Amino acid sequence: xxxxxxxxxxxxxxxxxxxxxALVPSVDKANTYICAxxxxxxxxxxxxxxxxxxxxxxxxxxxxxxxxxKEIYEFLNQYVIGQDDAKKYLSVAVYNHYKRLSxxxxxxxxxEKSNIILVGPTGTGKTLLAKTxxxxxxxxxxxxxxxxxxxxxxxxxxxxxxxxRLLQVADYxxxxxxxxxxxxxxxxxxxxxxxxPSITRxxxxxxxxxGLLKLLEGSIVxxxxxxxxxxxxxxxxxxNTKDILFICGGAFDGIEQKIAHRLNTHVVGYSTDPTRxxxxxxxxxxxxxxxxxxxxGLIPEIIGRLPILTNLEPxxxxxxxxxxxxxxxxxVRQYVKLFEMDGVKLSFSDDALDLIVDKAIEYKLGARGxxxxxxxxxxxxxxxxxxxxxxxxxxxxxxxLEKLKKANFEINQ
Numbered sequence: 001x002x003x004x005x006x007x008x009x010x011x012x013x014x015x016x017x018x019x020x021x022a023l024v025p026s027v028d029k030a031n032t033y034i035c036a037x038x039x040x041x042x043x044x045x046x047x048x049x050x051x052x053x054x055x056x057x058x059x060x061x062x063x064x065x066x067x068x069x070k071e072i073y074e075f076l077n078q079y080v081i082g083q084d085d086a087k088k089y090l091s092v093a094v095y096n097h098y099k100r101l102s103x104x105x106x107x108x109x110x111x112e113k114s115n116i117i118l119v120g121p122t123g124t125g126k127t128l129l130a131k132t133x134x135x136x137x138x139x140x141x142x143x144x145x146x147x148x149x150x151x152x153x154x155x156x157x158x159x160x161x162x163x164x165r166l167l168q169v170a171d172y173x174x175x176x177x178x179x180x181x182x183x184x185x186x187x188x189x190x191x192x193x194x195x196x197p198s199i200t201r202x203x204x205x206x207x208x209x210x211g212l213l214k215l216l217e218g219s220i221v222x223x224x225x226x227x228x229x230x231x232x233x234x235x236x237x238x239x240n241t242k243d244i245l246f247i248c249g250g251a252f253d254g255i256e257q258k259i260a261h262r263l264n265t266h267v268v269g270y271s272t273d274p275t276r277x278x279x280x281x282x283x284x285x286x287x288x289x290x291x292x293x294x295x296x297g298l299i300p301e302i303i304g305r306l307p308i309l310t311n312l313e314p315x316x317x318x319x320x321x322x323x324x325x326x327x328x329x330x331x332v333r334q335y336v337k338l339f340e341m342d343g344v345k346l347s348f349s350d351d352a353l354d355l356i357v358d359k360a361i362e363y364k365l366g367a368r369g370x371x372x373x374x375x376x377x378x379x380x381x382x383x384x385x386x387x388x389x390x391x392x393x394x395x396x397x398x399x400x401l402e403k404l405k406k407a408n409f410e411i412n413q
Contacts, residue, residue, distance in 0.1 A: 113243065
């Protein structure tokens with residue numbers, strides 16, 4: 001480090017020694033210095049240069065690296081029980097997304113993206129499908145919640161914040177983010193509140209849908225890198241959404257009535273085939289169509305930008321039983337691992353597992369209900385066992401019934 005004399009100054013900006021933190025001398029030239037401020041500025045310029053160079057030189061995704069639809073499907077099978085149709089749709093959509101990214105720029109045929117919308121009751125695996133597929137992909141993937149979004153200028157998050165999350169996942173590499181996938185959860189919560197026009201603006205419903213149109217279609221959007229409201233002075237980052245795949249999911253609670261009305265299943269007079277009617281009523285979501293989404297409150301423009309529509313079926317008893325034990329991250333396996341970390345071997349009797357499934361069906365909470373029921377059963381043992389340290393512990397039906405009664409669950413023995 002050079003001595004800081006009154007005569008020494010930076011050879012680049014001319015800053016004298018007494019106005020800088022340090023002056024670094026040249027190795028081979030006498031009386032040549034560079035100040036700390038110039039070093040910092042050059043370092044920032046080099047970082048930006050390397051980022052731009054990396055993005056520019058990045059080659060198109062190789063087709064040999066792309067997981068095939070069946071490989072994606074098999075991977076999803078390890079974590080998600082049932083929902084075969086939804087898994088097939090997602091597998092094909094992700095595979096085609098990769099193919100679009102690997103397409104040569106001079107190709108005559110421009111393959112357009114096909115955004116997806118998943119419809120299914122709560123606890124059927126919509127969010128789990130998205131989280132699981134994120135583990136497999138080597139493109140940026142983010143899950144965002146539509147319930148916090150409002151039209152620009154109102155309390156809540158701006159619609160552009162969806163892309164802020166994607167930029168953060170891509171480490172602010174714009175070229176990488178422009179090839180990413182965004183999962184918008186709870187899309188049904190931004191449905192239009194009613195068909196009748198009102199003097200008040202629907203800023204969290206139809207207003208958000210209108211704001212999403214440009215993102216779903218594919219346009220250049222100015223994205224605030226740190227979120228829009230708290231940092232108004234920040235420099236916006238332009239992001240092209242043309243190659244960003246959007247997957248939307250929602251419970252659409254009550255859409256069954258819209259489907260039933262369209263199918264005209266309320267028969268006047270005597271029904272000649274009661275069995276067929278009962279089957280249809282149990283599986284209304286199988287018949288979901290774009291016009292049902294419109295009746296529910298999505299505007300036609302946004303439905304047109306989500307061309308692939310698929311449904312997730314309510315989990316029946318057998319599926320819920322498998323959810324408890326079979327997936328890699330099954331609830332029972334999680335508790336076995338927790339007890340194993342305390343040196344205790346945990347097991348569940350078949351009768352106890354059947355009771356848990358029966359309660360989940362009774363409360364109609366889907367797979368999420370399983371965790372709350374198991375947690376109510378296990379809370380006392382998780383409190384006592386780390387101190388008592390028995391070698392084994394089995395959860396029986398009688399033990400589960402006792403704990404559920406204590407947790408104020410209704411028990412019909």
